[in-house]
Amino acid sequence: MGRYVVRRLLVALLTLFLALFVIHYATSLSIQAGGDPARAFFSADRTPTESQLDAVRTKYGLDNPCLRQLGNPCVDMYVERVANYSTGDFGENYNQQPVLDDLAQAVPNTLRLFAFMFATWLIFGLTFGMIAAWRRGRPTDYGIRFSTILLGAIPPFLLIITYKFVLAAPLRSYFGDAYGRDSMLALMFKPSFDPDNPWLSVAIPGILVGLVGVDAFTRLTRASVLENLRADYVRTAKAKGLRTGRMMIVHVLRNSMIPISTMIGVYLAAALAGAVFTEGIMNIRGLGLLIFEASREKDIPVIMATVAIAAIGVLVVNLIVDLMYAVFDPRIRYE
Amino acid sequence: ACGGGGGESASGDMKFGLGAEPPSLIPPNTTESEGSIILSLTYAGLFDYNEKAEAENLLAKSIETKDNKTWTIEIEDGHKFHNGEPVDAEAFKRAWDWGAYAPNAATGSYFFDRIKGFADMQGKKPKAKELAGLKADGQTLTIELDKPWAGFSTMLGYTAFLPMAEECVKDTKACNDKPIGNGPMKFDGKWKHKESISLVKNDKYKGPNKVKYDKADFTIYDGDANCWADFESEDIDICSPPVEKWEGAKNDPDLKERLISEPSTSLTYLGMPVYDKAFQDKKLRQAFSLAIDREKVIDIATPGRAVPATEFAPPSLPGGVEGACEFCKFDAKEAKKLFEESSWPKGKKMEIWYNADPTNKAIFEAVGNQLKKNLGVEFELVVKDWDPFLAATDKHKAKGPFRMGWLPDYPLNENYLKPIYGNGAANNRFGYEGKDFNKKLAEADAAKTLEEGMEIYAEAEKILAEEMIGIPLSWAKSSSFYSENIDPKSVKYFPVGQIQYDKLAPA
Amino acid sequence: MNEPTTVAAGTAAAGETVLEVDNLVKHFPIRAGVVFKKKIGAVKAVDGVSLSLRKGETLGVVGESGCGKSTLAKLLVGLERPTSGGIRVKGEDITRLGRKGLHRLRRNVQMVFQDPYTSLNPRMTVGDIIGEPFVIHPDVVPKSGRRKAIQDLLDVVGLNPDHINRYPHQFSGGQRQRIGIARALALKPEILLCDEPVSALDVSIQGQVINLLEELQDELGLSYIFIAHDLSVVRHIADRVAVMYLGSVAELGTEDEIYESPMHPYTQALLSAVPVPDPKAREHKAEIILEGDVPSPANPPSGCRFRTRCFKARQEWAKTATPEQKDSTSYADQVPDNCRDEQPLLQIRPGADHPNACHYAAPRDVLHAA
Amino acid sequence: MSEAAAQQEAQESMALSAPASGMWRDAFRSLRRRPDAVISAVWILVVILMAVAPWIFTSKDYLACDGDNSKIKPQWFGGEFFLGTNNQGCDYFAMTIAGARPSIFLSFMVILITVTVGFILGGLAGYYGGWIDAIVSRVVEVWMVIPFFLGAVLLLTLFQDFKLGGGQILAVIPPTLALAFFGWTTDTRLVRASVLQAKQFDYVQAARSLGASDRRMLFRHILPNAIAPVLSGLPIAVGAYITTEAALSVLGLGVRPPATSWGTLIAEGAPWVQGGYPHLLIIPGTVLLLTILAFALLGDALRDALDPKLR
């Protein structure tokens, strides 16, 4: 098991390096094809002199000649960057702040958002899915199915935009008047992120985006539970004279968790997608907003570091998911 | 009452929003508005601009010149940086040297390019580390320019010319995170990047523009109008509404009392690519300009946030003449006539370029629609991100009229003419080489006094108004609503379109 | 002990030898590893099998699940490459054939699969399925004659030639198996490998397929290798029988020899375990009940593979063991030394004319025991 | 063949001659019986028609906008502007119709590309195994750790300069490519898994024992197995891609002007909700919602129809 984890981690590291190289190559290509971002440092419609541009290029490491040769993968830059990463040096962003600070700020916020999203998925998805499977073919099933599909069809950003622009301020005012502006409820409905109350102010957006994903989660749970309800061992459980409740929880749920947990890695990636605009709209300083702004500014150190963190996240979650299988399914053993 | 509600020092706390994270808070490296707002509170410079955009002494006791080439400035004594260092001539000299020194890559370095010795500080390995034309002696700062220039003093109110403490120059990084200013406010803790900036009143400040509140918290947003939801929930004290909310806010009986709205000197115009044969016909350009109903465009795209531009330099600035551009009025008939006379091939599609931004899209879609409606020109919008857009226009790669804007570096009509349309000017992206125009400019440059020069510049503007190399569209108008926490009388605008945060007073 | 004699025993069928298998071995590597898969062991699915098949003869192969029957069949039709050993079809060694050679081989050796439900592509019509061999080997039947050839084949296997456009799911299990047989016959092979062709069928339908196979053999002179775990079916159809245990042949002989005088204790146990559909047989059948299951082919026992379950070995051991030994020795070790150390070869041993692989082979009539 | 046998055979097939149809006909028949599937299919057809032949729905040009008609609320049948206008004065009905083309084109194209790539790479990797599989699996793994949407955003911003033209189709190609660039992994994995599974099927072994060529094995026997699982996921994917394009438009990375898509309409219409012109969001939002819903419902129904266990 320990050796398995170590070996998996080594592979993950390789995957990470390759993924980073893909991103590195994409950013290099974009500079080679579309010009470097030095020009954009000079705000207003003012043309800087070549000397000024050069100074900026030197300062931000954009003076490497390979960035002028279309198609050159700039391996030396890549190697240097990865070497720096291994010493914990993530470089500086184009505002000369340590990228590490950006990450230290963004990661917890995104994780908070995810916590609410995942909780929503799990709580609603599992409950709805199990009920729908158990009541399969009856009105309850159709009701759950239709309402989750409907919910899933709402583009999540639509929900967030509507919430922020239409609902948040009145709700905040309402609860503020009722319980005081610093009451939990009032703070929860702050229209944009509040660094002083990070958990409260991401709760609603997290739940909203989570609700949209409940659709797929319910579907998955339902299918998985249905599959297990048909299984022979459920018949055995019935023949043993077990109560329905015990049967569902002991003999169906745990078995159903196996396929459900497989999907968690996939969901994580989807969640990151949700993070980009949720964070953008709600002004949450998380990974999504960070990478979005960074790619706008071609802030390569930030782009690379953010992708690295996101990739590490995905890899770690996948590893955890794999290990979780073994918990849910004793047939799986890792050597 | 206070917006924060829960804070213990109820009165005197302000909550502001910044539309973006300032890239830097080192004065010579700060050229955009968000950084300037913070610097305007934390620093005090030699001059400040009054409502008429005239430079007034702030820390400067006097400024003198004989030949418009060598300028001597006496600095008031007794001012201190937040860390206790004195604000002397040396403080200015070291800041400007830092800004001009190319390897520091300060974005405001171009402000110093008229000072003698600037050229030696450029390049990868500059010959000099200090500006040869700068001399600091106690409280006396002597500046020698490359060439005489009457307008020099008008620039000095700008952020780039603020002083810097020695400690700040030694460790600019630390100074960026917690600026060591000399202004009415100072940092309360460090700059929380991309989150917030908290300022507290600097009780030791001796300048005239002391602030009337104790604390200012700036929430950093991602986007100008993003503060609006928070303004509505009373978490922010001043905010400009997004376009979509303008109509509602303006008509809100509660809110409309608390609106401040004033035009600024920020120009949006349509650059004509006269390097392209298709656009070399003057009549065509005039027709375009006449065909645009500027009021309508503003109504659609930027209601309450702009006024039609009918001149090249703003009338509010020295030298500006209202309505100097006669082709800038809306006259569809005349436009059509001129257009028909012009060389534009029938049915040719025109590209209109702009840099990615929702507001720009609305503006140029509306402009295109006007042209289509009034002249029958088919158009296509070409949108680019900031740097590819600049790269393309710099290199004359735009295949159609393109969006341009201009914020003045100093309040003078010249600043809207020479740096944009002058022969070989860095911002002349049109391929325009106007002999008469340049002659006029040279003449004005050589004028004895500023006033004299201004008039000749205005004549040059007339030439432009005939050529229509750029088609002025609108002057930005700053319109903000403020909360009940703010004394309405204290809300004032800089002519450049910024709230004067230092003047605000709690209600 | 006797001199080892050659394996090619059996007297039933005459004719030339069409297929010869010589010491055939197939090991499936067990790999593990995340980045680089290392071989950490091998499943010895087939481990030294020698057989021969004559023209017009049916060789039955029986054995318990996992003993390597299917692997053997796949090796013989070239679906798997042997680890070592030789397979000669009409004198030609096919283990070293290239693509072309294999292609040619397919014409001579064909296979009928176990499960008629999964061995037919549900998306193809019967005509397509049976006609597929002709598409793959276009020179067998000219394009124009294919439809006719397919219909002839349908007729041969007793299906309505008009059903050429139907899909497999429209047929019953027995009919599907006929389709599978028709497909195998399309190339007019001489050797047909049947891997449990009736195991998936109901008893009442089994007969149809077995009868068909017998008829076809008579008409076309086919040679069969008939794999089954049902000893009754094998007795019914086979001329000779090979009993397999854990990848190797335990006993090989004519149907009479194997059923009437089995030599190997495994064969005996196997036969005695088969329930006879006759309540009267209850009384006179010998009951030999084996302990435990077949060991894993990835880790077969040393010496005689059957020793872990062998009653005979235990009897032999008990003859010499002291009472203390009997108490202290675990069940698995209650075997004579030679069973543990020495793998018995498949050879003719005293007491019978057919080869077996047991150190203590002795004939015993389990079916008619009193 | 004996007469008795023939007779018996005839009997047997009588008993079996139930529905003489294949998997598709079966699926189709069961779909036809579900009202939700039928309604969804009709709506999808309407939407496809909007994309292919917008002129059937309106004669107005969505690009002919007059600032004088700015922000008219829906007039229904009472005026010139059925669904009103936006702030540029463009006919909103025409815009909504026009928005269908990029949205539909994008999602269909992305699916076409990802499925094609998925079948090729997944098929090759699953069928041949060995180093092809090693490479494909590794690349898939690498791609999987770059979150799909993040990757697309990155690509689109980095390569904004890449532009083909302003038409309703050309304008949507960059986001299409970006989404396809990161979207192919799912299909590839799905196909690969199906192929690996199918390789074990007896009928595949049977074809191999007949000496079938690799191509024949793949195309006749193996890949068709991957069709059902891939296909039943497509309607939901269509919905997801339409949403994704809309999300990209919110970020300003979707189709480029003057082309418009539902996503663009929503992104631009959303802030107007509270500004007093909710129709600017509600109309495209409803159309998008209905379309996604239709695809999702149809996908559900299709999956049920293709799954014999659920019949």
Place this chain on the structure above:
Amino acid sequence: MTTVEIAKKDVLAGLDPSAPLLRVKNLQVEFNTREGKAKAVNGVNFTLEEGQTLAIVGESGSGKSVTSQAIMGILDIPPARIADGEVLFRGVDLLKLKAKEMRPVRANHIAMVFQDALSALNPVWTVGFQLGELFRIHRGMSRSDARKRAIELLDLVKIPAAKQRVDEYPHQFSGGMRQRVMIAMALALDPEILIADEPTTALDVTVQAQIMRLLAEIQAERQMGLILITHDLGVVADVADDVTVMYAGRAVEQATIHEIFEKPAHPYTKALLKSIPRLDVKGQRLEVIAGLPPVLTNIPPGCSFAPRCGYAQDVCRTDDPELLQFTGERFAACHFSSEVMNDE
């Protein structure tokens, strides 16, 4: 070994000790399918007494499993529906019991062993947990007591090293051992009736023999009634006392084991016996039952077997013969039973 006392509660009221152990009367089960109602069980009658082994044979799809599941009350309703009939356990009609009353009957009075032990055991719980669950649910035992009982049971079914293996998972057991675990589970609460639905079909003959012997031993010891469902006539011949033959959802013949094999009274039984190859007899041509069983959604009038029957006359195509007693304990559903019996 310590034996934990189990107090067997009388879980069912109204039992009549003198009534037959189990009597199934005219059981009919339908399934709702797309093609319509499928009459999977269409009139099944039999009686089971203590210590008796009743074999139910019939080809695939003849309704054997559905019958057994109907007795256990574990059919999925819907799609299944019990259209008619009674299942009398010591005189109590189990079909009339409420779900709550029926639950304790399972495992306590009637237990079941399924065909495929691998899928019938839950792969994610240890064998010990699944065995112990019965005691914990029905007897309210503590976890550790239940585990002790589980070990005893594993010993009972002769699983070596039961103490260690009790904490292993089903996949760690071989096929034969899993089936032993299933049997142990069925025996746990000492039921009066054991239903074994094809308990050995998935196993090799050598293992099958082990399992069948185990079952026979236990049954003899406990005097349970055993219903053995199988399609293997060999197994039937080996262990059964009586046989019920099912065809297309109906019991078509019922007799003692010797009678059935010597003189079958139904043409289907007869054909079935002739169609199996025998181990002890050298091969002759096998007889074949032509045709197929009817489609259950569309059973033609008359005798379901008529289309495949050599004895069929016009009457068979119109009148459905009932399962009639004609000599002693023999029942057959055929218009021509005597002819069939006397024919050779």
